[in-house]
Amino acid sequence: MKPVRSLARVMLSGIFVVSGARNLRNPERLVQAAEPVTGKVAPLIQNVHPRIPTDTVSLIRANAATQLVGGLMFATGRFTRPAALVLAATLIPTTAAGHAFWNNDDPAARNNNQIHFLKNLGLLGGLLLAAADTEGKPGLRWRAGHRIDHSRRSVKRAVRTARREAKIAVRSAATARRMPG
Incomplete structure (x- = not known):
């Protein structure tokens, strides 16, 4: 079963590695879509630690870097369960910002965003399964x-x-x- 798990981890992590690298290099293209979410998250982050940058570009880069590193860890089998949880956590703001189909008036855009929303929901489910998977070993x-x-x-x-x-x-x-x- 190990080869199947390894292959599945690589397949599941691919989207995070690729989009994380892409968004890390070019976060500006996501600013407009991300601002509604980062506007709500920024005050919470400031309450936790006032020195953490909370501008939209910085938050996009932080999310992208987390996805890139988490995706690589998950793909290589290093700390797979924590990496899966971290990737699942990064998927929530990404999905809320990028695929808010309920805000679309155009039926084609609404349908496209709804498909991507459901795809991300499936990815989230896969990551939660991976986070719970003990690879046949007894859990803690x-x-x-x-x-x-x-x-x-x-x-x-x-x-x-x-x-x-x-x-x-x-x-x-x-x-x-x-x-x-």
């Missing part, structure tokens, strides 16, 4: 529960052993007292 929750169960069994065994040895010691002491010395 299972491993923690398994470790706890193993520890409980070990403690129970130790208690049984201690009781058994205490009984043996009591019998030995009783036998030693009864024996004439």
